[in-house]
Amino acid sequence: MVCLLAATLGLQAQSYKLVLPEGIPADAAKVLEQRFTQMLQGSGITLADDGAPLTVTAQVVSRVETPGSMSQTALTIDLVAKAGDVVATFPVKGVGEGDADAWLRAVKQLLPRSKTALEFVEKLK
Numbered sequence: 228m229v230c231l232l233a234a235t236l237g238l239q240a241q242s243y244k245l246v247l248p249e250g251i252p253a254d255a256a257k258v259l260e261q262r263f264t265q266m267l268q269g270s271g272i273t274l275a276d277d278g279a280p281l282t283v284t285a286q287v288v289s290r291v292e293t294p295g296s297m298s299q300t301a302l303t304i305d306l307v308a309k310a311g312d313v314v315a316t317f318p319v320k321g322v323g324e325g326d327a328d329a330w331l332r333a334v335k336q337l338l339p340r341s342k343t344a345l346e347f348v349e350k351l352k
Contacts, residue, residue, distance in 0.1 A: 241271065241351065242278030243310055248285040252327040258334045259283060263308070265339035270348050281310040281351075288318075290326075302329040306337060308347060315347035 245263055247256050263281070264274055274281075288303040299322055306317040321333025338344065 242273045242275040243267075243281035243351075244276055244278040245274050246280050246282040248283060251285060252330045254327070255330040255334045258331065259306075259337070262334065262337045262339055266344045266348055267351075268339075270352060272348065272351055279310060281308065283308050299324065300326055300329040302326070302333050304330075304333050306334070310351055313347065313350040315343055315350075317341075317343060 245260060247259055251259075260274075263283070267274065284307045286305045286307070288305055289301075290303075291301040293299045293301075301320070301322045303318070303320050306319060308315050308317065317337050319333040319336040321329040321331065321336065323329035323332050
């Protein structure tokens with residue numbers, strides 16, 4: 228009976244295929260994948276190649292570069308996650324020694340236990 232219940236619950240588990248934006252630095256893409264994996268853990272939702280698409284798009288809202296020999300790049304980015312009709316926007320900011328570093332620092336601001344992330348996951352269930 229326990230095996231039957233576990234099998235039944237297993238069939239209800241959802242899976243999504245994470246589709247990340249093209250053109251973002253590889254290190255930032257790895258962090259995004261880690262953050263979304265962490266976000267979905269424990270909710271019965273998994274990431275799998277054969278799942279429904281969970282698409283993340285990124286729009287750079289602002290880019291500022293400080294002048295001088297030690298210039299810094301500041302990015303404000305809206306990450307938009309969409310699965311079916313469930314959509315969430317995660318605004319993030321990062322400052323670094325160039326675009327790739329700023330991207331990495333920005334996506335690290337995506338917190339898997341933030342209110343927006345928890346609401347997004349709840350709507351996915």
